[in-house]
Amino acid sequence: MESERAKALAGSTPVPSAMNKFWNIIFLIAIITAGFIYRDTLRNVWSQTLANYFPCKTAISYSIGTFDTRFGISKADFLSVVKSAEDIWEKPVGKNLFEYKDTGNLKINLIYDIRQEATVNLKNLGTSVENTKSYYDSxxxxxxxLNADYEKAKVLFESRVSAFETRKNAYETEVSKINRxxxxxxxxxxxxxxEKNYLNQEASELNVLQNSLxxxxxxxxxxxxxxxxLASSLNLDVKKYNTIGQNLGEEFDEGLYKTGPDGQEIYIYQFENxxxxVRVLAHEFGHALGLEHLEDPKAIMYRLNNGYNEKLTSNDIKAVKELCGI
Ligand SMILES: [Zn+2]
Known part of the structure; x- marks a missing residue:
């Protein structure tokens, strides 16, 4: 019943064909404009969809995004290290999986923050970062x-925070009473x-202290x-150290692979040498191919950058061949 009436109505009010054409053209222009505006996003989504369904079929093009010179490596040297990471995957598979392009989809970013700063400090602490028991002991x-210093500073900081809170509460109570x-x-x-000036001053000092902690x-x-x-590479039978508070030291956090409508990105935050x-870049390249972590501690795709090998392990090879259907 409904549909019959709808048909009848549509039939009784024919749209002039010139009008029809006009709206079709407007619609087409709108689509083309949207496609043009979002062309980068569309290209990214398209290439990522292709890569998801047909992994390893076309080489992933990469380029350099943010590049912080504080790492003390030149762009040319960095690119040659990236090339080594590329070779780690391509040689055993016998396929062109990655290629450098000035406008490559996969952006590789070198981001300098406290992680690299701490790494450099650590390097300066030891005379040489060697893989030995005596280096481990020192x-x-x-x-x-350092941990004892930190604990002491933390206790002091916490007592200052609680004294600050007490005075701040007293101040606020008095002010609101006067306002009433x-x-x-x-x-x-x-x-x-x-008192207000003191509290402001103390708050800013506490902020500085918090940052340094x-x-x-x-x-x-x-x-x-x-x-x-070191303990695991030296096969030392020691209890693993726990991290303090933050979730560092757990994952391959010197690097990160991210994918989304804005494109694929690799972030490198830290490297000792x-x-x-090479290993962290190869690991993130592995994620870009579509690989997950492996349980083999020596594997490039292990969740920690523990190993020293700059080659795939048999488990890595098995995983990538499976992914690529070789
Ligand atoms: Zn990972």
Missing amino acids: LKLQYES TGKANKETYTRLNV NNKVVELNTMVKSLNN KSKL
């Missing part, structure tokens, strides 16, 4: 002393003003990671 001593009653003499005003945590976590890595940089 690093452990340094860690323990409207009663206060000049002396009280002066005293409250002095946070930086110490990152430094300690960097050491923890080194200690854990060229070999570690």
